[in-house]
Amino acid sequence: MKLSKRSVYIFLVIISTIAADQISKILVRANIVGRTDMTPSERIPLIGDAFVMMNIENTGAFLGMGSDLNPTLRIILLLILPILVLGFVLRHILKDKTIDNWSLFAFASVIGGGIANVYDRIVYGSVTDFLFIDLGGVFKTGIFNLADMSVTTGMIILVIASFSKKKETTSTN
Template structure:
């Protein structure tokens, strides 16, 4: 493996680990210091911190599904997506940088939430934004990583030349 390729892989791995680290450290702090459904105002009442254990996916989607279906959709499917993203990063050397960064963010965020789901049986969510008409559900840093990563990937794929490069 050439030095340039090693540096590329090291940078990708470092970015993935940074995303996982930010997610796990923030969740650890919240687990230790915030009570369930306790509410802290960070920026007036527009940005609040509260701890919620989410057994579903983003915004608790799927939390009431039967256990077997939940395992398939919330554990097995993310493993497949993460492995496919890793495969793309390792096998495709000519992926545009924006898509490489996006895949690293998605892998990091997905791994952070998957780790929680396997270890705790749920994912700790703790961030909430409320601007009146615009209001989010409760989410975490892994969700932020995944959303930023998907945005980077979509922007990168909007170029038709990039779409042709991504075909496996």
């Protein structure tokens, strides 16, 4: 089976995303004291108090949501459903040759970030989150990781690409 340049590109983005995320998490787990109750025990300022590293083992999803679900529901909602969705998205981008390069990158980033976090849930029973931004109350994030950044960036690119396509089709009509 010969892979096209397009397929190689998709897999390179996915694998690079997973690798960067997993390497960062290995370093955090090895070097920063962590907790599982969503309260950090060690805070390492990277840029004052605006950008901080810590180690939180998140047993839920976004901002710990779902961490108090019963084990069966947690497996369904945080493992099985994401694996199915990621598989369908991967199948879609491999088959649909009309997807533009930015959207292709965005989808691959979402898939890579999703796989990285699912991997953590399977192997460790939680997802390692370690970055936090607080710009003096003007802008404040939850605690996140590189996989989360990849998924968020991919989604933002997809939204922008969607608006760009709508603008193009409106102006050509």
